[in-house]
Amino acid sequence: MNTMTQPDPFMLNQWYPIASLQEILPGQPRATKLFGQRISYERNVAGALQVSDGSRALPVLEQYGCLWTSLGEPDELFDVPEYAEPDRRNVNAGSVGVQVSAQRGIENFLDMGHFPYVHTGILGALPHTEVKEYNVEMIRDGREIIATECLFYQPMASTVSTSGADVEYIYRVPHPTCSVLYKSSPMDEKRLDAIALFGQPTGEETFRGHMVLSILDDVNTDDFISYFQLHIFGQDKPILENQMPKRLPLDPRAETPIRADKTSIMYRRWLTGHGVTYGTIPAAA
Amino acid sequence: MIKLYDFDLSGNCYKVRLLLGILGLEFERKNVDFFPGFKHRAAEFLAVNPLGQLPVLEDGDLSLRDSHAILVYLASKYDGSGRWYPTGDAALLGEIQQWLSLAEGLTATASAARLAEGMDFDFDAEAARKGAYRLFDVLDEHLWFREREGSDWICAPAHPTIADLACFPYVMLSEEGGVSREDYPAIRRWTDRVKRIPGFSVMPGIFPAQLGS
Structure with a gap:
């Protein structure tokens, strides 16, 4: 595995999460990786965040409870408007390292077929294994994929569930390694809980998944909300890490999809359309 | 009721939950947010265990830290069959202790690699993996010979002991730390047998013998 492969322009020029803000203590520098490159970051005693790749200062963004940076020239970060709603619980549930490409991680996040x-x-x-017919489309001039009308029977859909229910899901993919899912809130039938997986590609075949929740829950502690999310992600981890190849194949003939994989098919096509090579196995021209 | 200071993703907590489940004991789980909150280092938990290590078990007036100490206690007190920790068999007790010590080694190696890769702990993952493979070599060879002798388990001939439960979690979670079990067929057969022990329970990262059950 060559962790120092250079990222393609589309991947390079994105914002990436590198830490959960709550873990950064003033005056305590820390280090992580992005595209195999060592990145250091620190909140100085004056309270300002600084990120560096060792030779230059990198851009800094504090958003969705995470510190974001870039090795390229990023546009604006995608919007998750729910995060600003005052009655929501915004919880950084943990940042977990996974030994597979970030795009494999996102694809798993988009898949309902593995739930049961x-x-x-x-x-x-x-x-209850059936993935019922749902809708997938590109929005915002092809900058984002959205899957709607996804219905799935879930015994315990969230931290406040008391019984099983058919749960509605919406998936957004506004970024090559980030996705936000929305699901019906057991607390308020008109609103949706938002659960995000923000992927930090530490290498081509490794990533850190930053899990951020913006949910309606006036019952549980942050610890329990984090526990629930880590429990779910802990179940996904061995499945993800046993995927072969570890990079996401983009050739439509490489891995045979079924109807339930519509979102994944669109996601792979979208990555191909943007010329993504990093973390993937591009289709032969 | 028995109370367990517990973290869901900890293999050392899981081995205690395993035995509690197998013995059919009810218990209360007190979640300590080891990650990402590092609450095991907070004053509230240090008052329970000054070493800041999980798990801790409370049963009546007794408070016990150290997963293996807890296994010894639970099996001695609550296993009517006397098979999980046969207190009357000196040789067997010695053997069990020997493998509990190897399980400590798994915590220092296979588990350390998993914490380094998954939770960004500042451990030398490569050295930890090397150490884990040395222990896997010993365990795999031992289990292979046990199978030749007609035994399914690490120590006792006819029944698993707490040594099996102590070694199982960090063997089964090893891939998260980049430690492959591919070259250890006797270990793989043994882990399948552990999963079929009546009362067996899972944790995230460990699947039941039959998926979806």
Whole structure:
């Protein structure tokens, strides 16, 4: 594995999360990786965040409870308007290192078909395995993928669930390694909980998943909300890390999709359209 | 009721939950946010265990830290069959202790690699993996010979002991730290047998013998 492969322009010129803001203590410098490159960051005693790749200062953005930076020239970060709603619980549930490409991580995040098998008793249950027909489209001039009308039977959809229910999902992919899912809130039928997976590609075949929740829950502690999310992600981890190849193949013939994989098909096509090579196996020209 | 200071993703907490489940004991789980909150280093938990290590078990007036101490206690007190920790068999107790010590080694190696890769702990993952493979070599060879002798388990001939439960979690979670079990067929067969022990329970990262069950 060559962790120092250069990223393609589309991947390079994005914002990436590198830490959860709550973990950064003033005057305590820390280091991480982006595209195999060592990145250091620090909140100085005056309270300002500084990020550096060792030779130059990198751009800094504090958003969604994370510190974001870039090795390229990024546009504005995508909007998650729910995060600003005053009655929501915004929780950074943890940043977890995974030994597979970030795009594999995002694809798994978009998949409902694995719920009954991998998240048995929580996000799915046998024999309720059917992924019903749903809708996928590009929006914002092709800058974002959205999947709607996704319905799935879930025994314990969230921290405040008391019984099983058909749960509605919406998935957004506004960034090559970030996705936000929305699901019906057990607390308020008119509103949706938002759960985000922000992927930091530490290498081509490794990433850190920063999990950020913006949910309606006036019952549970932050610790428990984090526990619930880490429990789910902990179940995904061995599945993800056993995927071969570790980079996401973009050739439509490389891995045979089924109807339930519509979002994934669109995601792979979208990555191909933007010329993404980093973390993927591009289709032969 | 028995109270367990617990973190869901900890293999050392899981081995205690495993035995509690197998023995059919009810217990209360007190979640300590080891990650990402590092609450095991907070004053509230240090008052429970000054070493800042999980798990801790409370049963009546007794407070016990150290997962293996807890396994010894629970099996001695609550296992009516006397098979999980056979207190009357000196040789067997010695053997069990020997493998509990190897399980400590797994915490220092396979688990350390997992914390370094998954939770960004400042450990030398490469050195930890090397150490884990040395222990896997010993365990795999031992299990292979046990199978030849007609035994399914690490120590006792006919029944698993707490040594099996102590070694199981960080063997089963090893891939998260980049430690492959591919070259250890006897270990893989043994982990499948552990998953079929009546009362077996899972944790995130460990699947049941039959998916979806």
